[in-house]
Amino acid sequence: MLKMFLNGLIIVAGAALIAAGFNFFLIPLNLLSGGISGISMLIGYFFGGNIGYIYLLLNIPIIIWGYFVLGRAFVMISILSVVFTTWFMQLFPASGVPTEQLLGAVFGGVLIGIGTGITLRIGGSSGGFDIVGSILTRNRDFPLGTAIFILNGLVILVLGFQENWDLALYSMISIFVTGKVIDIIHIKHVKVTAMIVTSQTDLMLDRLMKLHRGVTVMKTRGGYTHMDREMLMTVTTRYELVELQRIIKETDPKAFVNIVETVTVWGEFRRN
Numbered sequence: 001m002l003k004m005f006l007n008g009l010i011i012v013a014g015a016a017l018i019a020a021g022f023n024f025f026l027i028p029l030n031l032l033s034g035g036i037s038g039i040s041m042l043i044g045y046f047f048g049g050n051i052g053y054i055y056l057l058l059n060i061p062i063i064i065w066g067y068f069v070l071g072r073a074f075v076m077i078s079i080l081s082v083v084f085t086t087w088f089m090q091l092f093p094a095s096g097v098p099t100e101q102l103l104g105a106v107f108g109g110v111l112i113g114i115g116t117g118i119t120l121r122i123g124g125s126s127g128g129f130d131i132v133g134s135i136l137t138r139n140r141d142f143p144l145g146t147a148i149f150i151l152n153g154l155v156i157l158v159l160g161f162q163e164n165w166d167l168a169l170y171s172m173i174s175i176f177v178t179g180k181v182i183d184i185i186h187i188k189h190v191k192v193t194a195m196i197v198t199s200q201t202d203l204m205l206d207r208l209m210k211l212h213r214g215v216t217v218m219k220t221r222g223g224y225t226h227m228d229r230e231m232l233m234t235v236t237t238r239y240e241l242v243e244l245q246r247i248i249k250e251t252d253p254k255a256f257v258n259i260v261e262t263v264t265v266w267g268e269f270r271r272n
Helices: 002-029 037-049 052-071 072-091 101-121 129-136 144-162 167-185 203-210 239-249
Strands: 191-198 215-221 230-236 256-262
Touching: 002 037, 002 052, 002 072, 002 101, 002 167, 037 052, 052 072, 101 167, 129 230, 144 167, 191 203, 191 239, 203 215, 203 230, 203 239, 230 239, 239 256
Parallel strands: none
Antiparallel strands: 191 230, 191 256, 215 230
16 A cells, blocks of 8 residues: 555646646757657647647657557556646746757756656556567567667757758657656666575575576585575566565675676567
């Protein structure tokens, strides 16, 4: 129950940050955020209408697609994020905090990236191309923020050809910043290898297996003590690293642990 409450707070906070990035930094300066929100802004700029409501309507078919591919829990969080983002966009005035487009692009991108990243981290998305990006990277070791940046770049080209290349390039900066911030927060694509030398092999192995990651047991011998021990090696993600460290400290506080970042993983590895 507590976890659900905290996740609810994160969804609301993420939606508020995204809406603030839109209304305070991007929309007043005619910049785009890319993706579905960018398409909504283009429609609003060229044809008029409430950008928040356009954003909500355009997300419906993508959310339905995500339901069949990514599952109910992911989509429920995404729906709440989209609805709250639309609601906050009605509450926040569309008045620019900065007057300089570069500042608007950078700080708007940071806010949107944080809001999107924390929503992705609890297992959902902020809708739009975040869902598309999650589908594309589901079984691939590819940074989600980078995938979203590539998808969003296509929207920016439309603004460049139809309106103003300066606005398009400033918008590209905003999207780039958003993608980088997402990759910093959303770290499921980053793999790490943990090598654990412990005297509590069986107990440690039993607890590590509950992470649903494969574990390899290797015989080792201390170079100084000449004592025979066993080393457990497992590959996991940076996202799960906190839980791994907690298990090791509780099981054997004296265990020797070496954790290194993994460039790539071949063979059987659970990516979801």
